[in-house]
Amino acid sequence: MKKRGVAVFGSTGSIGRSALEVINHLQHEVQLVAIAAQQSVNQICAQASRYQPETIIVSDPEAAQKVKDRLGRKYQVLAGIDALVPIAADPKIDIVIMAISGTAGLNATLTALSSGKTVALATKEILVSYGEIVARTARRFQGKILPIDSELAALHQCLAGQEIKSIRRLILTASGGPFWQNGPPKNATIDSVLKHPTWKMGKKITVDSATLMNKGLEVIETVKLFGIPPDKVATVIHPESVVHALAEFVDGSILAQLSRPDMRLPIQYCLTYPRRVPSLVAPLNLTEIKSLHFFPPDTRRFPCLQLAYEALRYGATAPCVLNAANQVAVKAFLNRKIAFELIPDIIEKTLKEHMKKKKRARLSLSILQQAERRATDYALKLINLVSGE
């Protein structure tokens, strides 16, 4: 069997590191061709030595120069985020694992899809903000999007071979983050927000889990990827993070996907799809787990989830605006510029401001990019007002 070429964009992050482990595990059938990161020089050099890709892309120019100096001529080292684009089109690559946080990997995603490749998409922000364009590009050029996000990967499995019209509801589970029981404390510290009970992830998504915006983003992803109306997508708090999502059908049956909370499983699912092969993840022992719990989410104490539904129902550029405002607010919290409880405030105000403007019926890449830029600027202005800068 010819090995399939894989690129891992965002290789030094939580998903990227897991992806490299899975690629190593599947080395008899996949070949790592390229890795990319922003600035983690030591880590990307170590990954190059360990996993031997041909090409390394480092988007920060200074960091790229350091990587070149350290690795010499053995590898092709490219600088800048734009360097991802030709690599995404490289015929040696069959699957692009997109795990760059935020929307910086959008052009590379669109290029891979328009080259007819498979994109194993971890980066939810791309689907939330640019889902229509991404789906349109995949359809037009026969590219394939396979979701890595565990809830979406679970739905992908539950919906295999099912007709859309037979779906009554899709249910996404949420661990609830560190505060689901008592609500977020006043002035929650960064350490307490980053203490996720079940998953080890990058900082941005861990903050999103604590506000429940992560679930809101996944609701939007679900609507955009599977073409389901927003009122057919529900969420439920499930602290054990064992059931990743459920699909309820019109006959009353529910299909669910269960596994240990370990991202190496959905990553492998994307790399071997539609086959299944033994993975690095230990099987579940249901008699050890004994019980699983489900609770309704409290949208009063976690308004971000509700804001995501509002953006989705409003449609047009609103999900892109919600995502942009959230990115800015989370960054400001992590940089100690705003308190945790101000995150939903910043998003709500940015969204309301956006909704005052004329609604765009037909979405294009440039309209969405403009909405993202404006929302980013507006949210930054609000943050500067609050932090007195």
Ligand SMILES: NC(=O)c1ccc[n+]([C@@H]2O[C@H](COP(=O)([O-])OP(=O)(O)OC[C@H]3O[C@@H](n4cnc5c(N)ncnc54)[C@H](OP(=O)(O)O)[C@@H]3O)[C@@H](O)[C@H]2O)c1
């Ligand atoms: N972690 C999870 O379990 C999980 C689950 C589902 C979905 N996701 C989604 O997957 C994405 C990645 O999450 P993560 O937790 O792996 O994030 P992370 O640990 O923060 O890693 C982010 C990665 O993106 C790279 N990066 C950031 N900006 C870049 C840029 N401008 N150019 C090139 N590379 C850039 C980083 O490089 P440097 O290290 O050099 O900064 C790093 O490799 C997010 O969209 C998240 O929502 C994550």
